[in-house]
Amino acid sequence: xxxxxxxxxxTVESLPASLGKIPEIASCIGADASxxxxxxxxxxxxxxxxxxxxxxxxxxxxxxxxxxRLVGDSWPLPLYRAYYEYHALTRQASRAxxxxxxxxxxxxxxxxxxxxxxxxxxxxxxKLILGxxxxxxxxxxxxxxxxxxxxxxxxxxxxxxxxxDVALFAGNVEIPAITEAxxxxxxxxxxxxxxxxxxxxxxxxxLRADVALKVKAQRMLQRFASNTQTMVHGDLHSGSIMxxxxxxxxxxxxxxxxxxxxxxxxxxxxxxxxxxxSQPAHRxxxxxxxxxxxxxxxxxxxxxxxxxFKQLWASERTGMLYPVALFEEQGHDSTPACDxxxxxxxxxxxxFCGIEMHRRCLSLAHNAxxxxxxxxxxxxxxEARNLMMGAELVHCANELxxxxxxxxxxxxxxxxDFL
Amino acid sequence: xxxxxxxxxxTVESLPASLGKIPEIASCIGADASxxxxxxxxxxxxxxxxxxxxxxxxxxxxxxxxxxRLVGDSWPLPLYRAYYEYHALTRQASRAxxxxxxxxxxxxxxxxxxxxxxxxxxxxxxKLILGxxxxxxxxxxxxxxxxxxxxxxxxxxxxxxxxxDVALFAGNVEIPAITEAxxxxxxxxxxxxxxxxxxxxxxxxxLRADVALKVKAQRMLQRFASNTQTMVHGDLHSGSIMxxxxxxxxxxxxxxxxxxxxxxxxxxxxxxxxxxxSQPAHRxxxxxxxxxxxxxxxxxxxxxxxxxFKQLWASERTGMLYPVALFEEQGHDSTPACDxxxxxxxxxxxxFCGIEMHRRCLSLAHNAxxxxxxxxxxxxxxEARNLMMGAELVHCANELxxxxxxxxxxxxxxxxDFL
Numbered sequence: 001x002x003x004x005x006x007x008x009x010x011t012v013e014s015l016p017a018s019l020g021k022i023p024e025i026a027s028c029i030g031a032d033a034s035x036x037x038x039x040x041x042x043x044x045x046x047x048x049x050x051x052x053x054x055x056x057x058x059x060x061x062x063x064x065x066x067x068x069r070l071v072g073d074s075w076p077l078p079l080y081r082a083y084y085e086y087h088a089l090t091r092q093a094s095r096a097x098x099x100x101x102x103x104x105x106x107x108x109x110x111x112x113x114x115x116x117x118x119x120x121x122x123x124x125x126x127k128l129i130l131g132x133x134x135x136x137x138x139x140x141x142x143x144x145x146x147x148x149x150x151x152x153x154x155x156x157x158x159x160x161x162x163x164x165d166v167a168l169f170a171g172n173v174e175i176p177a178i179t180e181a182x183x184x185x186x187x188x189x190x191x192x193x194x195x196x197x198x199x200x201x202x203x204x205x206x207l208r209a210d211v212a213l214k215v216k217a218q219r220m221l222q223r224f225a226s227n228t229q230t231m232v233h234g235d236l237h238s239g240s241i242m243x244x245x246x247x248x249x250x251x252x253x254x255x256x257x258x259x260x261x262x263x264x265x266x267x268x269x270x271x272x273x274x275x276x277x278s279q280p281a282h283r284x285x286x287x288x289x290x291x292x293x294x295x296x297x298x299x300x301x302x303x304x305x306x307x308x309f310k311q312l313w314a315s316e317r318t319g320m321l322y323p324v325a326l327f328e329e330q331g332h333d334s335t336p337a338c339d340x341x342x343x344x345x346x347x348x349x350x351x352f353c354g355i356e357m358h359r360r361c362l363s364l365a366h367n368a369x370x371x372x373x374x375x376x377x378x379x380x381x382x383e384a385r386n387l388m389m390g391a392e393l394v395h396c397a398n399e400l401x402x403x404x405x406x407x408x409x410x411x412x413x414x415x416x417d418f419l
Numbered sequence: 420x421x422x423x424x425x426x427x428x429x430t431v432e433s434l435p436a437s438l439g440k441i442p443e444i445a446s447c448i449g450a451d452a453s454x455x456x457x458x459x460x461x462x463x464x465x466x467x468x469x470x471x472x473x474x475x476x477x478x479x480x481x482x483x484x485x486x487x488r489l490v491g492d493s494w495p496l497p498l499y500r501a502y503y504e505y506h507a508l509t510r511q512a513s514r515a516x517x518x519x520x521x522x523x524x525x526x527x528x529x530x531x532x533x534x535x536x537x538x539x540x541x542x543x544x545x546k547l548i549l550g551x552x553x554x555x556x557x558x559x560x561x562x563x564x565x566x567x568x569x570x571x572x573x574x575x576x577x578x579x580x581x582x583x584d585v586a587l588f589a590g591n592v593e594i595p596a597i598t599e600a601x602x603x604x605x606x607x608x609x610x611x612x613x614x615x616x617x618x619x620x621x622x623x624x625x626l627r628a629d630v631a632l633k634v635k636a637q638r639m640l641q642r643f644a645s646n647t648q649t650m651v652h653g654d655l656h657s658g659s660i661m662x663x664x665x666x667x668x669x670x671x672x673x674x675x676x677x678x679x680x681x682x683x684x685x686x687x688x689x690x691x692x693x694x695x696x697s698q699p700a701h702r703x704x705x706x707x708x709x710x711x712x713x714x715x716x717x718x719x720x721x722x723x724x725x726x727x728f729k730q731l732w733a734s735e736r737t738g739m740l741y742p743v744a745l746f747e748e749q750g751h752d753s754t755p756a757c758d759x760x761x762x763x764x765x766x767x768x769x770x771f772c773g774i775e776m777h778r779r780c781l782s783l784a785h786n787a788x789x790x791x792x793x794x795x796x797x798x799x800x801x802e803a804r805n806l807m808m809g810a811e812l813v814h815c816a817n818e819l820x821x822x823x824x825x826x827x828x829x830x831x832x833x834x835x836d837f838l
Contacts, residue, residue, distance in 0.1 A: 154641070160592050163589045166589050167589035170585050173578070177579070185739070211755065212755070222573070222740055225739075226573065226648045226677075227646055228647055229641070320604070321641055322634075326604055327630075329608075337633075340634055
């Protein structure tokens with residue numbers, strides 16, 4: 001887990017010789033490494049990503065780089081994040097089966113993970129910009145969020161196992177620190193690395209003058225940083241999901257940490273809502289249909305999450321929290337307890353959702369959903385709807401009664417003009 | 420930190436030869452170890468505690484035992500708890516100066532800590548049973564709780580330092596696990612190791628039939644176990660405080676963990692409230708005066724905590740939470756943010772307080788305040804007041820407006836008969 005001097009970034013040329021003798025890798029690709037076909041497909045920002053193919057099949061080789069190229073210059077980032085990504089993937093695979101690429105090999109020193117090549121999957125965000133639908137998407141994501149939330153908590157795990165896991169992931173410092181600053185604080189004042197679309201100033205000024213909004217965002221930062229309810233993916237947006245027309249997988253859990261149960265699903269909703277608000281710039285006659293499809297996905301993710309969580313509550317409550325001995329074995333229904341836990345998860349989720357909607361337009365790392373809109377006048381007007389709805393979500397997180405109510409809210413904001 | 424085979428419990432006879440050559444110890448007691456006077460004063464339940472005196476002075480030598488003798492048989496408990504106690508003491512000493520005994524020496528392998536001998540301090544619980552007052556007690560405890568809460572959080576610490584600390588203390592598993600079971604769950608059903616005073620059944624049955632109460636207690640268990648806001652003492656009751664007539668110190672932080680900011684102060688209030696409710700059995704003519712003194716201490720602890728916390732907020736907000744850059748530097752007063760943080764701390768504190776009032780009468784480890792009352796009819800009637808007020812605190816934790824309001828509530832329960 002500590003930094004090392006033997007680390008060496010792979011290249012298309014060096015990869016076969018370096019990995020050809022590793023049985024876990026060669027058995028998936030082919031015994032004759034000299035015949036492997038190697039393509040580098042990463043964007044070179046954070047990681048090297050190779051597709052390696054041979055007579056037996058293909059694998060993804062992902063190797064961390066010791067920096068991020070986000071802001072022109074490079075930003076050092078520890079290689080040990082591959083260690084946390086590997087451990088996150090193994091836990092996600094066991095807590096939510098068939099949700100992540102299968103892992104074939106891990107080398108800590110080389111910060112390298114060999115995993116299943118997902119094909120013909122593409123990044124979900126691209127599909128949402130192109131107006132493509134994915135069958136079963138909502139069900140997949142709702143189940144993934146519920147299973148990882150429930151099974152990574154003391155509702156399921158023993159307190160001892162969970163404490164050991166919390167300690168392990170507490171070592172993943174620098175990457176979650178990006179979230180701490182960029183998501184929760186920078187959007188709400190003129191931070192150095194911020195940028196926003198020209199013409200958006202009136203709305204941005206209004207948000208940054210809203211002291212109550214900042215107080216709530218900082219409260220959520222404390223909940224994010226000082227709450228270890230479950231292991232969260234930490235960066236669950238539509239760029240961390242790969243889909244075909246009928247199948248989806250979650251990738252890239254480098255931002256893994258123990259955090260609030262409502263975090264992942266809240267970030268996910270935000271990214272669907274941003275896809276929704278950006279559609280008028282991407283669609284033609286199919287605008288209404290596709291926006292309705294997105295809201296349908298949001299609503300079904302919410303319903304699936306609650307249903308799956310209740311199902312796990314009824315069948316897998318093996319941890320120390322809300323034990324069966326205290327409720328069912330005393331003749332007491334634990335449904336009100338489950339409802340109370342879910343209610344708190346939803347309150348967190350809507351607040352995280354609103355904050356994510358802000359930071360993707362105001363802070364450093366923007367979304368292609370909006371960034372791909374070349375006409376800044378149109379982009380600003382759509383981002384304004386997104387920003388104003390985000391503020392309402394943060395302010396009213398405790399009063400929202402259902403995912404459907406949030407979708408209704410989105411329909412209303414989708415008709416408003418703020419600039 | 421791992422178990423070891425070289426550990427050997429000291430005896431009165433072996434101690435001088437074993438420790439006489441350790442400069443940090445010999446310089447405090449005297450160079451000629453053969454002239455040391457050694458007394459074993461521990462109760463032999465969890466730890467060996469020796470007072471060692473010589474020509475230069477005296478020290479306490481505390482050595483962990485690998486078991487607890489609580490229930491007749493022994494209950495294995497890891498020696499590594501001395502490691503956490505040592506690290507807790509060093510942090511408390513730096514975060515709340517002059518609040519804990521000075522540490523002179525630590526030996527991890529021997530699970531041994533040499534520390535300042537507090538004299539003529541006695542355990543505060545004994546003083547409360549005897550009707551003795553301690554000048555400055557409320558101020559000392561309010562400041563201790565506020566300083567450790569604030570300075571152990573990301574209001575003060577860097578996120579990186581705090582994560583390392585969270586990971587370190589996450590290894591302290593078995594002792595906090597005692598709290599998890601005995602405090603939050605066992606009181607609310609017929610758990611194996613429970614016991615309660617004869618005659619108390621009607622009240623106990625009523626509490627255990629209250630499903631909403633159990634749901635709230637389990638919610639607080641989740642907050643206790645999955646919340647790392649700050650480093651908590653973890654067992655801050657009147658048996659963990661030593662006082663003279665004018666000075667107090669906090670001892671025994673073996674239950675240390677990162678947890679909610681409201682935990683320590685909530686547990687502390689509960690122990691003062693139990694002292695209050697038990698007084699009719701211990702006092703004569705001085706009953707009213709002494710009960711009023713206890714409530715005055717509670718009220719002043721609350722006021723001191725808030726005042727000290729606000730003072731630290733104004734002067735030491737150097738962490739990532741609620742940064743000055745986001746508030747004051749934007750011309751925005753952060754007082755509403757501080758009030759919101761305090762409000763949440765108090766909500767937690769009153770709920771933890773109510774639960775502690777329950778477990779000390781219903782679960783395994785009772786308090787001398789009530790246990791010393793030989794007449795079980797009197798004991799049960801006083802415990803009933805304590806239990807019923809505890810339930811009101813858990814139910815109404817979010818609505819209580821001040822420590823004074825809680826003291827008024829205590830006065831009302833002090834006049835009621837529940838049996």
